[in-house]
Amino acid sequence: MRVTHMIIRKRTYIVLLMVIFIFVGLIFRLGYLQLYKTHWLTDKAEDLWRRDIPVEGKRGKILDQSEKELVYNISAPTVIAIPAQIKDKEMTAEKLAPILNMSQEKIFQLISKRTLMVYLAPGGRKISEDVANQILRLRLPGIALTEENRRYYPYGSLAAHVLGFTGIDNQGLTGIELVYDDKLKGQRGSISFFSDAKGREIPNERDFYKEPIHGLDLVLTLDLNIQKFVERELDKAIEKYNPEGIVALVMNPNTGAVLGMANRPTYFPSDYKNYPQEVYNRNLAIWKTFEPGSTFKIVTIAAALEEGKVNLKESFFDPGFILVANHRIRCWKAGGHGQQSFLQVVENSCNPGFVTLGQRLGEELLFSYIRKLGFGQKTNIDLPGEASGLLFKPSQVGPLELATTAFGQGVSVTPIQQVAAVSAIINGGQKVQPHIVKGWKDPVTNMYVIKNELEKGERVISAETSELVRLTLESVVANGTGKNAYIDGYRVGGKTGTAQKVGPDGRYLKNNHIVSFIGFAPADKPEVVVYVAVDNPQGIQFGGLVTAPIVKGIMEDTLQYLKVEKRKDQLELEYRYDDTRYYDVPNLIGQDIKDVRKNLQHFQLEIIGEGNKVINQLPKGDQRLPGDTMIRVYLGN
Known part of the structure; x- marks a missing residue:
């Protein structure tokens, strides 16, 4: 085909129209992008240029129940x-090494990485203000400071x-920090700057700050003052008995709220790396399992009373042993306790008597009561590392296993299980859920966002049986093996x-025991239980002599701190020759000096001043004090 001028002209027009169409399309596309897609394009560009330096959210505080x-x-x-x-990596590493106490080679290796940002760890993580100021004064290009938070424990190992x-990295590793790490840790924010593909900062571009979200504050049921009482008594016991370990628990038996919990050996959380794992990883109060001994007898007597298998006034003769399946089970007292009531069986912690109760129950x-009270399973307290303990399987239980279980041998339990079980027995008969969290507060508003409201669980014994057990255990403290836990002015119940x-x-060790005491007060309406x-312990290995005084020290201060009033309706202590006796101090003001001597025969007397009448006295009257206390009377006319 011959190409004419007309064809050339048409082709030129077509090409021209196509070019015009393309240019118009580009103009429309450019206008669309500039007018309608500005923010989208800007965001895309900033995503390519932005570099983020993380800023930690503050981890929530942990508070006691009084905050x-x-x-x-x-x-x-x-x-x-x-x-x-x-720019100069060798010089940078050389200057930083002595300040951060790191090798020059290690720092050079870190700052030579093909990455946006790197922590100069370990020496550069969570440094002191003095070290931070030294870094700032160097003004090294590419070296910056970001703020992190470090946990602080104002009471040391408490x-x-x-x-x-x-x-x-502020992640919870043990304890309550681990259990509630998600709520405590919050969310990270960041400081953002713009840089080119090689990481060099783009000039004249502003930085951006994304505020972190702080973690919630955790309010515990622990009470700081009660915890201090516990820690003090454990320290005294360590010094006195040099034991392999100690565990202590204080709980409200009506709610299950743990008021105090401590172990020995202990450690400082701020310096945990200098302690063995078996110390900081094992909370003995919930982890350690052992045969409970006679504190378990509380379960047996409660079950026997509930089922009508015993009358406390009923007589029982203890010859010092009882034969079960051709095995002689001895009482702790050589020769036995002789003729006694079942109330005295409990007071004296008589093994043959409790074996008899176990046999009556069957x-x-x-075992149904043992399981209902929570033994053999976790209490599900909100702490990590809880153990379940061990019970005999039904197929394993014969006459001998039944007998030993009745007085606390052959079963394995945890301290928290014992406290929870005894709480149910003495609080009116209903199970409680042991817990250590009271609630969560917003760190900004200081308002509760979550509050732990727990109700009592199933009933295990009647309120009438619960009252009878309380009175029985009060008698143990006044007249039996628990005398060293007796507190004048308070009704205390307990068991050694x-x-x-x-x-x-698998054999029992000689002269190697775990001695314990569980006590509660007031006995008629318990507010606190202490285990x-x-x-x-080195030397003495009896619960009544070693642990009852420790419980007394914790409980006496706790009752006074909780403002539980002293009363005069407690059981009188059955004194031994070496017991401290308490007497009522009369109000002497207004009395004649001749009568004063008669009224203070159990106390020492110091007379100050002249005259015939008492115008003042110290200590004041109407209280009970140990005998031989010095009473000062001031005379006048």
Whole structure:
């Protein structure tokens, strides 16, 4: 085909129209992008240029039930490096090494990485203000500081096993810090800047700050003052008995709220790396399992009373042993207790008497109460590492196993299980859920966002049986093996325990016991239950002599702190020759000096001043004090 001028002209027009169409399309596309897609394009560009430096959200504080701070945060600067902005890496590493106490080679390796940002760890993580100021004065390109937080424990090792600790990245590793890490840790924010593909900062571009979200504050049921009472008594016991370990628990038996919990050995959470794992990883109050000994007899007597298998006035003769399946089970008292009532069986912690109660109940009935009270299973307290304990399987229980279980041998339990079970027995008969969290508060508004409202669980014994058990255990403290827990002015109930430890070969160890005491007060309406167990105390190995005084020290201060009023309707202590006796101090003001001497025959008397009448006295009257206390009377006319 011959190409004419007309064809050439048409083709030119077509090409021209196509070029015009393309240009118009480009103009429309450009206008669309500039007018309607501005923010989208800007966001895409900023995503390519933006570099983020993380800023930690503050971890929530941990408070006691009165909202006193047990754990909080302190500022801890951290050194970061942006490798692309460091021009002289050798010089930078050389200057930083002595300040951060790191090798020059290690720092050079870190700042040479092909990455946006790197922490100069470990020496540059969570440094002191002094070290941070030294870094700032160097003005090194590509070296910056970001703020992190470090956990601070104002009371040192107090409640260490409850609180736990966090790692270098503020993640919970043990204790309550681990259980509630998600709520405590909050969310990260960031400081953002713009840089080119090589990581060099783009000039004249502003930085952006995304505020972090702080974690919630955790309010515990622990009471700081009660916890201090517990820690003090354990320290005294360590010094006196040099045991392998001690565990102590204080709980409200009506709610299950744990008011105090401590172990020995203990550790400092801020310095946990210098302690063995078996110390900081084991909260003995919930982890340790052992044969409870005679504290378990509370379960047996409660079950026997509930089922009508015993009358406390009923007579029982103890020859010092009882034969079960051709085995002689001895009483702790050589020669036995002789003729006694079943109330005295409990007061004297008489093993043959409790074996008899176990036999009356039978395997099925006794073990049903044991299981209903929570033994053999976790209490599900909100702490990590809880053990379940061990019970005989039904197929394993014969006459001998039934007998030993009745007085606390052959079963394995945890301290928290014992406290929870005794709480149910003495609070009117209903189970409670042991817990250590009271609620969660917003750190900004200081208002509760979650509050732990727990109700009592199933009934295990009647209120009438619960009252009878309380009176029985009060008699144990006034007249029996628990005398060393007697507190003048308070109605105290309790039970001693002395259990042989089992060795690696499954045999009982000689002269190696766990001694314990569980006490509660006031006995008619308990507000607090205290449990202490001491592992292999040196010298004395009886619960009534070792642990009852420890419980008394904790309980007496706790009752006074809780403003529980003293009363005069408690059982009178059956004194031994070496017991401290208490007497009522009369109000002497207005009395004639001749009568004063007659009224103070149990006390020492100091007379101050002249005259015939008493115008003042110290201590004041109408209280009970130990005999031989000095009473000062001031005379006048």
